[in-house]
Amino acid sequence: MHTSLLVLTGILLWWWYSTYIHRKKLPPGPYPLPIIGNLHLLGNLPHRSLHKLSQKYGSIMSIRLGSVNAVIVSSPNAAKLFLGTHDAIFASRPKVQLSKYLYHGNKGILLSEYGEYWRNIRKFCIMELLSPVKINGFAGMRKEEIGLMVEEIRVASMTHQVVNLSKMVGSLIEGMTCRMLFGKKNDERFVFRRIIDEFAVVLGTVNLADFMPILEHFDLQGLTRSFKSLVKDIDEMLDTLITEHEEYSLTRIQRCEQMNFIDTLLSVKNKDYVIHENLSNTIDRSTMKAILVDMVAGIIDTSKTSIEWVLSALIKHPRVMKKLQEELVSVVGDKGMVEETDLTKLSYLHMVVKETFRLYPVAPLLMPRESTEDIVINGYYIPKKTQILVNVWAFGHDPQVWAENWSEFHPERFLDREIDFRGPDFQLLNFSAGRRGCPAMNFGLLNVYLAVSNIVHCCDWVLPSGMSHVDLDMNEKFVSTMARLKPLLAIPT
Numbered sequence: 001m002h003t004s005l006l007v008l009t010g011i012l013l014w015w016w017y018s019t020y021i022h023r024k025k026l027p028p029g030p031y032p033l034p035i036i037g038n039l040h041l042l043g044n045l046p047h048r049s050l051h052k053l054s055q056k057y058g059s060i061m062s063i064r065l066g067s068v069n070a071v072i073v074s075s076p077n078a079a080k081l082f083l084g085t086h087d088a089i090f091a092s093r094p095k096v097q098l099s100k101y102l103y104h105g106n107k108g109i110l111l112s113e114y115g116e117y118w119r120n121i122r123k124f125c126i127m128e129l130l131s132p133v134k135i136n137g138f139a140g141m142r143k144e145e146i147g148l149m150v151e152e153i154r155v156a157s158m159t160h161q162v163v164n165l166s167k168m169v170g171s172l173i174e175g176m177t178c179r180m181l182f183g184k185k186n187d188e189r190f191v192f193r194r195i196i197d198e199f200a201v202v203l204g205t206v207n208l209a210d211f212m213p214i215l216e217h218f219d220l221q222g223l224t225r226s227f228k229s230l231v232k233d234i235d236e237m238l239d240t241l242i243t244e245h246e247e248y249s250l251t252r253i254q255r256c257e258q259m260n261f262i263d264t265l266l267s268v269k270n271k272d273y274v275i276h277e278n279l280s281n282t283i284d285r286s287t288m289k290a291i292l293v294d295m296v297a298g299i300i301d302t303s304k305t306s307i308e309w310v311l312s313a314l315i316k317h318p319r320v321m322k323k324l325q326e327e328l329v330s331v332v333g334d335k336g337m338v339e340e341t342d343l344t345k346l347s348y349l350h351m352v353v354k355e356t357f358r359l360y361p362v363a364p365l366l367m368p369r370e371s372t373e374d375i376v377i378n379g380y381y382i383p384k385k386t387q388i389l390v391n392v393w394a395f396g397h398d399p400q401v402w403a404e405n406w407s408e409f410h411p412e413r414f415l416d417r418e419i420d421f422r423g424p425d426f427q428l429l430n431f432s433a434g435r436r437g438c439p440a441m442n443f444g445l446l447n448v449y450l451a452v453s454n455i456v457h458c459c460d461w462v463l464p465s466g467m468s469h470v471d472l473d474m475n476e477k478f479v480s481t482m483a484r485l486k487p488l489l490a491i492p493t
């Protein structure tokens, strides 16, 4: 009894010291509770809760997530310090349980720690999948897939059928992604859609065990079970696809057919690819699977969700929709479809996309970073292994950055202003910045421009059941991305 009292007093003293005395050096923030810290303050929409807190504590705010120190960055100027000036110190990722299971022990890019392995794999993916040459190589495939979607919309317009745009856009992106990576469209043998949906849910769930490691043994949220069952489905699918490619890829190379990404990975693994010889011992089957999971996760949800938000914003704002359709008619003319070569001439489309990304960022807190050294920023001490969350949702809703009309959907605000993704002032940070920034920004934007322009060029859109555009629900949910709470339904006319 006596010993337990001593232990309890010790724990309380340590908690008091580490939260009230030691904290003095940290950026300001809400007082943490014992054990859970500030986890209870995150709520269902953490970007909104953290934005509210940052209005009280400032744009560099400290919070405690269980036993993990975290800093929330909520303004472009502050982000510039973390992801620009001191990017090298914040270029790593915290270790999370999900990565252990779904990335076969951290073998992907997205969640890997900063270092040689991550650098080599990232460089390889950029060269072999995401470079302009590789992306252009799939232009014909994209045209085919967009053509099929436009045809589907035209058929629906003849019968005034309600179209589930969320689902339609999801299928478009899935189809294009599977053809790039696997050489063929979604295969009915696999539960691909279920895998994508479940992946989004587990990636977006706050896993308490990542912040209170002792909980890993109890699996209170059932997440370990979900990871194991999900990885089983993913492995089954990818193993089958890789084995099929092993059987056919040699003949494909001999016939000089376009190689898909599994072919490329196999040729590196089999030492057939001289440029990447240094990777042949790194790329084994589990690394291949981890990289493929990263690419699927990187492309599908981000692109689909972004397109959904742009279409929703256009339907919600008929003035903007009309102006964009006029631009499309003037640039594209009577051609039935918008082509990739037209996209650079569509300046209003670019402004519409920027304005949507400002208000509806698909990754509102970017991806967590972890510091690799102690550092002082703006006079605040930030210890090694602090998690950094950059709240770009807060930037987009800040009157100091966007003036009084910040809450209006007004694409013209970008006219004659040099505000760009990756611009020098960090206002539009949707693709993040620095070493760890999204390696596929141009590809991501291409998907958005191409899908949106074709969907709004081929038809006019009205809401079902006579609903007015004013009543379109723009609420969000926080899964792996910030997605629409309800699917977007509309009628092509």
Ligand code: HEM
Pocket (backbone or CB within 6 Å): 109, 110, 111, 122, 294, 295, 296, 298, 299, 300, 302, 303, 306, 362, 363, 366, 367, 368, 369, 430, 431, 432, 433, 435, 436, 437, 438, 439, 440, 441, 443, 444, 445, 448
């Ligand atoms: C509109 C579309 C997209 C958005 C908004 C987006 C946004 C982001 C963000 C915010 C990050 C985290 C960066 C950081 O931690 O600083 C990221 C990382 C990443 N994205 Fe994208 N992305 C998009 C499309 C894509 C596409 C099409 C791919 C293609 C494969 C992709 C692949 C990746 C990868 C591999 C990473 C991890 C980079 C690393 O950790 O080194 N993304 N993306």
